[in-house]
Amino acid sequence: MPTLDDLKPGTKAIVEELEGDDLFAQRLMEMGLLEGTTVEFIRRAPLGDPIEVRVNNRYQLSLRREDARRIRLQE
Amino acid sequence: MTESQPIPSPEDALAPSPPSAVRRVALLGNPNTGKTTLFNALTGHRARVGNYSGVTVEKREGALKGAERPVTLVDLPGTYSLSAHSADEFVAVEVLLGLRADSPRPDALVVVADASNLERNLFLATQVLELGLPTFLALNMTDVAEQDGVAIDATKLAAALGVPVIETNARAREGVDKLKRLLEREDLPDRPRVPRVYPDEFLKARDALREELAPRLPADFGLDAFAASRLLLEIDGEFEARAVAQGGSDARAAIERTRTELESAGLRVRSLEARSRYQWIREHTNSCFTETQGHGRSSHDMTERVDRILTHRIYGTGIFLLLMALVFQAIYSWSGPLMDLIDSAFGALGMWVGGLMPPGPLQSLLVDGVIAGVGGVVIFIPQILILFAFIALLEDVGYMARAAFLMDRLLSRAGLSGRSFIPMLSSFACAVPGLMATRTIENQRDRLATILVSPLMSCSARLPVYTIMIAAFVPDHRMLGIFNLPGLVLLAMYLVGIAVAIPVTWILKKTILKSKTPSFLIELPPYRKPLAANVLSRMIERGREFLVRAGTIILAVSIVVWALSYFPRPDAVANEYEIAVESINAQYLHAFSQAGISTAGGGIPTNSEETAQWEAYYADLALDDAVDFEEWGRQLDRAAVHRDGEYLRNSYLGRMGKLLEPAVRPLGWDWRIGMAALASFPAREVIIAILGVIFDLGPEGLDDQQGMIEKLRAAEWPDGRPLFDLPVALGIMVFFALCMQCAATLATMKRETNSWRWPVFAFVYMTVLAYLGAMITYQVSSLLL
Ligand SMILES: Nc1nc2c(ncn2[C@@H]2O[C@H](COP(=O)(O)OP(=O)(O)OP(=O)(O)O)[C@@H](O)[C@H]2O)c(=O)[nH]1
Numbered sequence: 001m002p003t004l005d006d007l008k009p010g011t012k013a014i015v016e017e018l019e020g021d022d023l024f025a026q027r028l029m030e031m032g033l034l035e036g037t038t039v040e041f042i043r044r045a046p047l048g049d050p051i052e053v054r055v056n057n058r059y060q061l062s063l064r065r066e067d068a069r070r071i072r073l074q075e
Numbered sequence: 076m077t078e079s080q081p082i083p084s085p086e087d088a089l090a091p092s093p094p095s096a097v098r099r100v101a102l103l104g105n106p107n108t109g110k111t112t113l114f115n116a117l118t119g120h121r122a123r124v125g126n127y128s129g130v131t132v133e134k135r136e137g138a139l140k141g142a143e144r145p146v147t148l149v150d151l152p153g154t155y156s157l158s159a160h161s162a163d164e165f166v167a168v169e170v171l172l173g174l175r176a177d178s179p180r181p182d183a184l185v186v187v188a189d190a191s192n193l194e195r196n197l198f199l200a201t202q203v204l205e206l207g208l209p210t211f212l213a214l215n216m217t218d219v220a221e222q223d224g225v226a227i228d229a230t231k232l233a234a235a236l237g238v239p240v241i242e243t244n245a246r247a248r249e250g251v252d253k254l255k256r257l258l259e260r261e262d263l264p265d266r267p268r269v270p271r272v273y274p275d276e277f278l279k280a281r282d283a284l285r286e287e288l289a290p291r292l293p294a295d296f297g298l299d300a301f302a303a304s305r306l307l308l309e310i311d312g313e314f315e316a317r318a319v320a321q322g323g324s325d326a327r328a329a330i331e332r333t334r335t336e337l338e339s340a341g342l343r344v345r346s347l348e349a350r351s352r353y354q355w356i357r358e359h360t361n362s363c364f365t366e367t368q369g370h371g372r373s374s375h376d377m378t379e380r381v382d383r384i385l386t387h388r389i390y391g392t393g394i395f396l397l398l399m400a401l402v403f404q405a406i407y408s409w410s411g412p413l414m415d416l417i418d419s420a421f422g423a424l425g426m427w428v429g430g431l432m433p434p435g436p437l438q439s440l441l442v443d444g445v446i447a448g449v450g451g452v453v454i455f456i457p458q459i460l461i462l463f464a465f466i467a468l469l470e471d472v473g474y475m476a477r478a479a480f481l482m483d484r485l486l487s488r489a490g491l492s493g494r495s496f497i498p499m500l501s502s503f504a505c506a507v508p509g510l511m512a513t514r515t516i517e518n519q520r521d522r523l524a525t526i527l528v529s530p531l532m533s534c535s536a537r538l539p540v541y542t543i544m545i546a547a548f549v550p551d552h553r554m555l556g557i558f559n560l561p562g563l564v565l566l567a568m569y570l571v572g573i574a575v576a577i578p579v580t581w582i583l584k585k586t587i588l589k590s591k592t593p594s595f596l597i598e599l600p601p602y603r604k605p606l607a608a609n610v611l612s613r614m615i616e617r618g619r620e621f622l623v624r625a626g627t628i629i630l631a632v633s634i635v636v637w638a639l640s641y642f643p644r645p646d647a648v649a650n651e652y653e654i655a656v657e658s659i660n661a662q663y664l665h666a667f668s669q670a671g672i673s674t675a676g677g678g679i680p681t682n683s684e685e686t687a688q689w690e691a692y693y694a695d696l697a698l699d700d701a702v703d704f705e706e707w708g709r710q711l712d713r714a715a716v717h718r719d720g721e722y723l724r725n726s727y728l729g730r731m732g733k734l735l736e737p738a739v740r741p742l743g744w745d746w747r748i749g750m751a752a753l754a755s756f757p758a759r760e761v762i763i764a765i766l767g768v769i770f771d772l773g774p775e776g777l778d779d780q781q782g783m784i785e786k787l788r789a790a791e792w793p794d795g796r797p798l799f800d801l802p803v804a805l806g807i808m809v810f811f812a813l814c815m816q817c818a819a820t821l822a823t824m825k826r827e828t829n830s831w832r833w834p835v836f837a838f839v840y841m842t843v844l845a846y847l848g849a850m851i852t853y854q855v856s857s858l859l860l
């Protein structure tokens with residue numbers, strides 16, 4: 001299953017599931033990034049990490065790639 | 076669809092406080108929604124800034140300006156949720172519940188929501204409704220929403236949420252007056268009804284847990300429906316920790332059992348709230364929004380265009396580096412003229428005050444203790460103001476988050492995040508503004524780690540130490556044709572700090588500062604035009620805070636060190652000096668009596684200024700050939716310098732140095748160097764002046780670098796070996812690169828962490844590292860060289 005880290009810049013996808021049941025997942029969900037949310041991959045930082053995504057077509061969030069790999073997307 | 080207000084618990088800790096003379100209103104909301112801008116507009120930029128006790132969270136309060144009744148506004152730190160997994164995150168909840176002694180429970184709340192991103196903002200807003208306090212929703216950034224093509228029906232929204240909704244544009248002060256009138260009105264809105272967010276099974280389980288726990292917890296725990304929900308939902312959260320601390324293992328077992336039951340009923344505890352709450356928000360508020368045309372470009376399009384350049388691999392990195400170079404340049408050099416001005420102003424003040432009174436302890440206390448101490452505090456102001464002008468500007472514009480985005484990779488290797496970059500960079504100029512800049516780091520563990528290692532960056536105060544040691548003891552060899560040895564040694568000193576900081580950070584982050592919260596999850600807000608008033612008020616606030624909170628500590632330290640180096644003033648030293656002056660004068664006055672000139676009544680000269688006056692006075696008497704006035708003055712001055720050196724060597728500080736000598740021997744130091752290191756506790760650069768006095772050069776050694784260098788080279792051990800050589804000098808430099816000889820940094824650290832624990836920790840670890848570093852440097856280079 002693809003993860004947020006696999007998206008190409010400029011593409012959108014819908015979140016299928018957040019892997020793991022920890023505080024990081026809880027924080028993401030509180031910020032409105034949960035199952036069914038549309039995410040758009042905007043860019044990678046110049047040094048390759050972290051990445052920038054647009055959540056729900058509303059705001060931009062930056063997170064590290066290792067964390068992005070835990071966000072599974074619908075195919 | 077709505078649950079009625081929970082029956083107020085008999086435990087009255089949570090009931091609204093009795094109406095007091097001053098109404099308290101707390102402002103809360105997501106980060107970057109305009110809370111502080113609104114706070115400033117409502118209070119007229121008048122905030123009292125402090126700290127909540129026991130935590131590093133900033134406390135900002137201010138009076139509602141021009142209000143008919145006294146209203147105190149409390150600006151809470153931005154947050155996405157009330158869930159709390161650290162003491163710092165819990166502060167907002169404690170304030171809202173009235174659990175903190177240093178902040179009475181608010182009588183009403185204003186939730187500041189960003190209208191252009193309302194759904195996410197309503198997550199927090201609907202959590203807040205469960206608190207049962209009269210609440211207003213300030214729908215801020217209405218201008219942005221309008222531009223973005225989002226129209227919000229405030230009336231419908233008010234009906235859906237059951238609270239008054241006030242549309243505002245805090246920047247343009249629109250809606251601010253209306254909000255102000257509502258806040259000062261005699262009657263506040265009714266307590267809002269609690270949105271029925273959670274599924275029935277959860278509510279049942281929660282109420283059962285509440286009944287089970289209530290007898291086990293003390294009355295002031297305040298176990299109402301809100302607390303019980305938080306307790307259950309926040310795994311490893313602060314509510315749970317509190318309940319376990321007060322209710323013991325039974326409480327823990329009950330909580331865990333209830334969670335297991337919920338899980339087996341198919342409700343995932345960790346995600347239950349987010350799922351249910353967002354669903355509730357969609358169901359109840361979707362009808363309040365309509366998409367409109369928007370005017371031209373949305374804030375997102377505009378931001379995205381800018382970001383294509385500012386986060387571009389080449390342009391973005393280039394602009395970032397230029398910007399950082401500019402910030403560094405500004406605090407490192409632009410502050411110079413201002414600092415010199417302050418320095419000479421306090422110098423002149425000291426001279427003037429010194430001239431008003433006879434020499435003695437009081438004069439010295441005022442001049443060398445108080446005036447020099449205050450000067451030592453004020454000297455930091457230019458750097459603080461300049462750095463905060465930049466930081467406030469970059470933050471207001473929205474660039475700070477981008478800086479973190481660009482630099483995160485680099486710092487993540489040491490276990491920090493991109494947020495630590497600017498504080499660290501600033502610390503190369505001066506750790507004081509650097510530490511103050513750590514407030515932009517949201518993760519408190521990261522922030523503490525940054526605070527603890529930033530003083531390892533070589534600041535500008537170390538430069539004079541490096542310069543003099545290098546000039547005196549590092550030979551000017553060329554290496555590989557292009558480098559010269561002094562330059563390389565200087566570079567090495569800068570690298571030592573960084574090289575030590577990396578493993579220290581890594582260890583801290585693996586041990587005492589291991590964080591539960593993810594270290595990098597940040598919002599990149601849209602770019603906005605900065606507000607001059609916001610920037611200015613932040614600069615002034617920071618400057619004032621430093622003067623008041625850190626300044627008093629620095630001043631106290633300066634006075635203590637002054638006293639240690641001034642007393643006990645043995646009579647023997649004074650007598651010896653008088654004898655020396657007499658014998659010098661006898662030698663020269665002899666010529667006068669031989670020439671038949673009476674000098675009785677004119678007193679006798681005691682320094683070169685006075686001999687110069689004598690020279691002018693007796694100019695026409697052709698004594699010039701018989702008396703070398705200049706040499707006379709020099710001898711007198713030397714006697715005074717020797718006396719001052721003797722006083723210092725015999726002071727309490729000198730005695731401490733002697734006691735300490737065995738400890739500093741492995742570094743190749745004698746007691747005089749050890750004592751100079753002790754005396755430089757208030758500020759590293761002081762060591763130069765102290766060495767000057769100890770080696771009988773006078774504090775003026777500072778201005779006369781060559782004289783100073785010669786004195787240092789000539790200094791000897793009792794057996795005649797030279798005291799300083801290259802290994803000793805290298806050791807001293809490494810010591811000062813790593814040590815924490817800076818009262819201002821320690822005081823700022825106390826202020827920023829709100830406890831003495833961290834400055835003490837930093838002082839101890841840095842002193843140990845400095846000692847070991849100096850010893851290893853000395854021993855190894857003695858072997859090699
Ligand atoms: N266009 C627009 N900008 C606003 C408005 N209110 C605030 N701003 C801007 O939004 C930015 C953030 O404002 P702050 O007042 O610092 O936000 P805050 O909520 O205190 O932020 P944190 O303390 O970081 O949580 C600043 O650049 C403000 O100038 C508004 O109503 N409209």
Ligand SMILES: [Mg+2]
Pocket residue numbers: 110111112153
């Ligand atoms: Mg703020």
